[in-house]
Amino acid sequence: MKLKNKLLLTGAATMAALFLGLNANAARMDMVDVSNNNGYMSTAEYVSMRNEFGVKAVTVKISEGGTYKDPYAVSNIANVQAAGMYINGYHFARYATKAQAIAEADFAGKTAKAAGLPVGAVLATDVEAEEQNNQSKSTNDRNNAAFMKEIEKFGYRADIYTSGSWANSKMTIKGKTGWIAAYPYVVSGKNWYSTNHAWQWSSTAKFRISYGGFDVSQLNSNYYTAGQKSTVKPTNKDAVKANNRKANKNIYKLSNSAKWVKESKTYTLKTAVKLHTSASTASNVIAILPAGTTVKTDRAIIQGGYRWVRQPRFYGYGYLATGPASNTLEYVKSGTTHTYYTVKSGDSWWTIAQRNGLSMTTLASQNGKTIYTTIYPGQRLVVR
Incomplete structure (x- = not known):
C-alpha cells in the first residue's frame, strides 16, 4: 500500500531467533494487499500464498479519490474467494473535508459492491496522501470518522490504514483499531503495533509463483478475518516456514561482523x-x-x-x-545533471523502474516519494 514516509522476517520463528533474535510471534505473513500495481493475480497464485506461505487474508485496492476504480478489483476479489481465503478491500483517500470524506465513502462502497466485495469484509480507508498531510490532526480525525461511519452503511467494517509516523501524529489511531505500516531497516526484536489490528512490516516479500514484491502484514487480532467464511488450510506447516524463509531470504539481514x-x-x-x-x-x-x-x-x-x-x-x-580518514560525507554534487522521465497515461512505478533499470523503491526514494504515492501523466521523475 501506499506510504508517504513504505526488515523483518516471515513466519519462520527459527530463522527469527537465529538471525534477529525476534519474538517468535513477530512478522508473520498473515495478510497480503494487492492493487493494479501487482497486475493480474490468478487463483493459483493465491492458493500458493495460502498453502505454501500461510497467508490467511488478502486486502485488495477498490478505489481512489472520487473517480478511480482499480481495474483488477473484480478479478482479485473473485480469485481470492476461489482460493478459499478471507477477502477485504481498501480505498486510497484523497479527502480533505468531511463532505469529501462522505462522498468518497459512498463512491468506495458502491464500487466495492459492484466489484463483489462481500458484506462483512473490512473496507479500510488508506490515509497517507498530501491532502491529509496538509490538515490538522482534528480535521483528519473528523474526516476519517465520517468516512468510516458512511462505509458501514454498505455493510462493511471500517478501519484506518496509515504509516507509523502518522499514527497519533497526523490522526488518532486508538488501541484495538488500525492497520499500521512500519518497515524497520534494523529489527528491534519486538512485535510492532501489537495493540492494533494489523502491522504491515514489508513491501518486498516474495512468493514462489508470483512476480515482484508484495506488501505483507501480521494480524494482531481477528478483525481482518472475522465475519466471513474461509477454508484456509495450509497444506504443510513446516513447508510454510521453509518457503517463507527461502522466498524472503533477502529480507534477512545478518549483523555486520566488523566492529562498530x-x-x-x-x-x-x-x-x-x-x-x-x-x-x-x-x-x-x-x-x-x-x-x-x-x-x-x-x-x-x-x-x-x-x-x-x-x-x-x-x-x-x-x-x-x-571518507576513510575524514568527516567529509559522501554527497550528490549540487550541480549534478539529472535525467528525467515524463509520466504517461498507463505508467506505474513498476513500468518506469523496469525501463530504467531501477527498483521501484529506488525510483520513488530518489524522487522524495514512496511506491504508494500516486503519480500522474505529465509529472517529471528523476531516473538518473
Whole structure:
C-alpha cells in the first residue's frame, strides 16, 4: 500500500531467533494487499500464498479519490474467494473535508459492491496522501470518522490504514483499531503495533509463483478475518516456514561482523547526502537528504574503503558514508545533471523502474516519494 514516509522476517520463528533474535510471534505473513500495481493475480497464485506461505487474508485496492476504480478489483476479489481465503478491500483517500470524506465513502462502497466485495469484509480507508498531510490532526480525525461511519452503511467494517509516523501524529489511531505500516531497516526484536489490528512490516516479500514484491502484514487480532467464511488450510506447516524463509531470504539481514564504535556526533550537511539501508555503497538508498539537514549519529565503522556513520531513525537506522580518514560525507554534487522521465497515461512505478533499470523503491526514494504515492501523466521523475 501506499506510504508517504513504505526488515523483518516471515513466519519462520527459527530463522527469527537465529538471525534477529525476534519474538517468535513477530512478522508473520498473515495478510497480503494487492492493487493494479501487482497486475493480474490468478487463483493459483493465491492458493500458493495460502498453502505454501500461510497467508490467511488478502486486502485488495477498490478505489481512489472520487473517480478511480482499480481495474483488477473484480478479478482479485473473485480469485481470492476461489482460493478459499478471507477477502477485504481498501480505498486510497484523497479527502480533505468531511463532505469529501462522505462522498468518497459512498463512491468506495458502491464500487466495492459492484466489484463483489462481500458484506462483512473490512473496507479500510488508506490515509497517507498530501491532502491529509496538509490538515490538522482534528480535521483528519473528523474526516476519517465520517468516512468510516458512511462505509458501514454498505455493510462493511471500517478501519484506518496509515504509516507509523502518522499514527497519533497526523490522526488518532486508538488501541484495538488500525492497520499500521512500519518497515524497520534494523529489527528491534519486538512485535510492532501489537495493540492494533494489523502491522504491515514489508513491501518486498516474495512468493514462489508470483512476480515482484508484495506488501505483507501480521494480524494482531481477528478483525481482518472475522465475519466471513474461509477454508484456509495450509497444506504443510513446516513447508510454510521453509518457503517463507527461502522466498524472503533477502529480507534477512545478518549483523555486520566488523566492529562498530560509539560515536555521538551531529553533522550539518553542506550538500545533499545519500542515506543507505546498510553500511555499503551497493545497498539501497533510503533517501537523499538535502543540504542543511542535521544528522545525529550513534555509531561509526571502517568498512569497504569508507568510514560509515549510523543515524538512528524512527524505523531503525540509516547509514552515511564518510571518507576513510575524514568527516567529509559522501554527497550528490549540487550541480549534478539529472535525467528525467515524463509520466504517461498507463505508467506505474513498476513500468518506469523496469525501463530504467531501477527498483521501484529506488525510483520513488530518489524522487522524495514512496511506491504508494500516486503519480500522474505529465509529472517529471528523476531516473538518473
